[in-house]
Amino acid sequence: MIKFNLFVLPFSLGLIYIVTSIIMHYYRWIKALPAVDKVKLSAGIRTPSKVLASLKEIFLEGLIHRRLWKRNPLLGYMHMSFAFGWFLLIVIGNLESRVYHGAYINAPYYPIFLKFFIHDRLVLFFEIFTVPAFFRFIMDFLLLFVLSGLALAWIKRKQSKWFGMKQTTRHNFFDRVALTCLWLIFPMRLLAESYTAGYFHGGGGFLTKNLGNLLVMITPGPAELIAYFFWWTYSLVLGLFFIMMPYSRYMHIPSELLLILFRHCGIQPKKWGSSFSDLEVRSCSRCGVCIDACQLNFAAGISTIQAVYLIRSQREQFIPDHIAQTCMLCGRCQEACPVGIKIDSLRLIKRREIGSGQVADFSYLTNTHPDYADVVYFAGCMSHLTPSIPNAMEGILKEAGINYLFLDRDGSICCGRPLMLAGKDKQANELIEFNKTLISQTRAKLLVTSCPICYKVFREEYNLPIRIQHHSQYLLELVKEGKIALQSQHKRVVYHDPCDLGRGGNIYEAPRELLGKISDLEASGKDRADALCCGGSLALMSTSMLTKDKVTLDALQSLLAVDPDILVTACPLCKKTFSKLSKTEVRDIAELVHDAIPGRKIRIAATVKDPEAVIS
């Protein structure tokens, strides 16, 4: 029995190349890890639970593409049919080859090109129920499965709208070559196997056999040669694909596997970049989901700065400033990313490089030695432009008889996050240290802030030994503890999730539960993790007010679709931004709570604009 033919060479070479290249990549990534992460990793791979979890995720995300399914079933099926189908072809192909091949080890190409080497015909009727027939059926079925995905992929390229995608990524040269190969692999396999089956009247399953007979019948010329030609092309495109892989988007497949393992070992992105970030960059499949998720794209028509492009320029070793600076860091793309890349931290890494030489001088700040209190309330800079929020908070705190201290009553010392959003962490830390001292001096057990921007940084960077709450959480707590009794005003309200509170702080339910008690809360189109940014983001650096307004107007349109009496949010910046353009009254949750305290004269929510917006 012949076990070798020249045409297997391209495939085999390609295979050798890609395997070594992947090993080298893995080696480099692991080697470049910081010591701490190396420890985490070695510990991780020795912990079965973590390994299992990784394998599970690799299976669910790498083969089944669960996240993608959730987001877009068509895309999900497409990717699954490709990945999972191909995976099975290899596994089952191997098993099948063993039927004909006793040896324990055999050349990798053997199962791949099995039908070239094995094409015995099954004549007798009962043979249909034999093992080989079973395998042929399965293999043909899988091939069909993959081809269906291929068809979808092809349609997606031509008609991305059908997939509900407004935009797909632009490809570079290697991507195109690799893509062409990828698209050719399975048709070639189909043709090769079919011709072979047709010529030898054997070796094929329900698909290849019948298609083969048909082809041989209708195509003139020596079928054997045609078959041989297709075996060659099949091997060639396979080999070429493997060789192209490291230089194309398809490297994301092996990269993602390692990334998943890293994550499960608890390795985090680093502020100043690391091989983890590099791995993330490599793991991007450039599916383009982030482009669709980006408000700057669909609301303001800016379609050059999205995650996928940031990552690509990163891969090309040069990120233009405007790509790094033009982003609201709202986290929507991060939420949507099927690979779960922490794109915001990647962007911040670049922002830190810009102007990394700059220093701050906050020597003018002098410690005011604040009084002691149980609860320290920090309104935040922005709240000083929406005085109705701190006013409401104080009203409530008094009502609840809390021993509190309004720490930034006479003007805020910024929490530091705005500086961090501009990539100025060094400067931010000076402010953070200063505020930490102030806060600890109050000996308070609880820090409450009205500003999600502050809230996020308090939790992530301050590591204070005390509880930290956003006022929406705190007010709910007060209600539950019975410190304040509320009476619903039965206003129809829609709640807007501020980026830093929702996606940033994972606080979705507290404000809703609270609003449920004092108003008739209506759902809005995009909410929770999918909520839109108000457009006022401090992270958006080099973008004109006009553009920002577009984002705001678009968000308002979606939020006010149900025409509520009040648009409620829990962030002074969101409130200010919306108030500028909203026809509907915009208020902070704290104001509503304050109004809901029985015996207070209720303000009529009829004014077109937020009065505070006029004052400030």
Next chain:
Amino acid sequence: MKPGGKRQIWDEYQKEIADDNYFYVRSCVRQNFFPGAEKTFFRYMKQLGRNVVENPSHTTCSGIGYHSDIVPFETAMTMVARQFALMTEAGYENFVTSCITSFGLYSEVLETWEHFPEVEEQTRIHLRNATGREFLKPKNLAHASDVTFKLRKEIADAGRYRLVNQDTGKPIRVVEHIGCHYSRMFPNKGVGGAEYPYVLVGMIEDWGGEVIDYPERRHCCGFGFRQYLVKANRGYSISASKKKFDSMKPYKPELILTNCPGCPMFLDRWQYAISEMEGTTYGENGQGIPVMTYEELAGLILGYDPWDLGLQVHQVPVEPLLDKMGIPYDPEKKFLDIDGNFIGKPKSPSFLKFY
């Protein structure tokens, strides 16, 4: 530059200047600053057949104290009134002052009395109580430079030299500097008004020179009374002068002509001080820019001996200018007084060219 435009303004600020019989009051400081100046005024007035008298018992007008904020206006008015009394007693009615600040103060006082007769009455009472004197207000108040301006053509006719470079035949390039108190307060009291005073321009033009305008022409010389008199402010004073020099330098002036006691003093002495402080000189090849009073210049035009005009006490040597104008002088006699005694020769400055 549209000369027509300036002429038009000059025409609008014609002031009446008496032709003869002047009662002259001196400046407090000029005899020390430029001893020859006032003497020369008398000399050429005599030569031109004009009658000028003065009264040795006249005092300061107190303007210097008034502008240093140490003499109240009431006091100043009474002292001014006394000067007028001296004029009245001498039977004169054309009052001529040597000092610009005095001129400013006299104008200010007269203007005040014009608008507030009761103040004038009060002053008469003060004067009467203090000195028993009575006075008439002058019919004509002029500054000595006004008078010289009026006689500039006669001086030119009688003159032996002109503001012309003998070698090149080109007019000498002159910048004029008018004392702040000349017409800033009352533009119509000065020849040519406040913005483009004509009093010195007229002399320079008629004596053959070329007037050059420069950006900081209007800027104060730097004296500013308080600024100089209080040592703490002196840096401010010299910086102000430097600003003028820096601004005029590109125009290559060959002479600075002034009509105020303070200005020539500071424009002259500060050139030395600046050169010693930072090595900067403003004239061609290390020389300074000679500074003169209109009397000294008139004297030169009329052919008086430079040393009789007191030019030897100038900090910035005038010899280069004399050479240009072709005025002969005896270097040997430079440091001799009227009786031929040696008055001592200052040691040569580090940077400023000295002769």
Next chain:
Amino acid sequence: MDNTVIVIGGGISGLTAAGMLAQQGLDVTLLEKENETGGHLARWDRLFPDRKKASDVLDFAMKGLNNAKIVTGVTITGISRHQNGFTVTSPLSQYTASALLVATGFELFEARKKEEYGYGIYNNVITSADLEEQFKSGRKVLTSEGKTPGRIGFIHCVGSRDEKVGNLYCSKVCCVTGVKQAIELKEMFPASEVFNFYMDLRMFDRHFEELYYEAQQKWGVSFIRGRLSECSENPDGSIILKTEDTLTGKPLKMTIDLLVLLSGFVPSGGTRGISKMLGLQEGDDGFINSADQHSQNNLSGIEGVFLAGALKGPISVSEAVADARAAAAQVTCYISSIAVTHD
């Protein structure tokens, strides 16, 4: 008594009013001292804020005048009053009418009076009117040395809001004129830098502020808050400005190639003359006071004598047109009322 009206002054106010009156069938005679009607507008190129051609506005005003009698080159020497109304005499002839509408307008402040700005002395100092004439002529605006100006300065409030020239009032329209002309110069010389030196920018009417915004955003015109104190001339003919940049609190010195003075309004010679003859009420600012600035702004306080336009103080063209129409309405009412009383 008849329905004759004499309109004194053939500027945009006079023309508009005369047109209205004529269209209402009154017998209108318009007297203009110059040989051409149109007043300032006839010498102006384009109008703020929409850059409309001044000539278009004039043409529109002229349309209504078909059956009004227009006499130009008339020097009025006397006005006498009698029971039939008024007789206006000029060296050549006499005109009688039941009512007089005075629209003798304003003239621009004589920039020369602001000596320290050097108008008429320094070659490259011109007024907004000079600039407008150059625009109208279609020639490129050049420095006196024939070069294209690289840096241009506009000085606001020349002869306005200035105790030193005896005018405390604001001339109102210079601000937006400066902005408009700055834009026009930027269009002509995109490479040039244009600066406006102002005390306040009074963009009082519709679309003015937007024009200011456009000047900054689209044309990069710079605005420096500070009033020119004095300027002098460089040997090369360029001008050195001395002002304060009040927003940084520092004195500022700047060399510019062309300086444009935005001259304010003063009552015209005609206004002063006629007001003497009729004994109109002159305000402290020299402009004519109406019977009541709010409700009777076209009445002079003298029966049969009406007021229209800039003789009552600085106004824009659109305001002048509106005021002239209002005045015309007042005159018509008056004519019909006396017709009634005399029947």
Next chain:
Amino acid sequence: MIDFGYTLTRDRQLDFDRGDFRYLKLVKSLEPSMDLCIGCGSCTATCSAGGFTDFNIRKLHTVIRRGDPESIKAELKKCMFCGKCQLVCPRGVNLRNLILAMNRAIEILG
């Protein structure tokens, strides 16, 4: 050199003709909206840093426009970047990025 006991003081005057406009050019290219400032000062009035020290944003970018950047180099470091200025600007000047741009300019041009 002789010390007379007094010194020549440098002229406070901004000499526009000797101004250093490299900074303006760069900053403008990074944030064109700076042209829209009308000097109202609301940015300075609301400024968080301005509440604690004599930090004056309005002055900072005006000075850049006048070609006199020296004076601001130390000042700029005081900004806390909170972004209030941007929220109150009546002309929609993108102030946070403007400050970022000024910092960049100083970093690049020294």
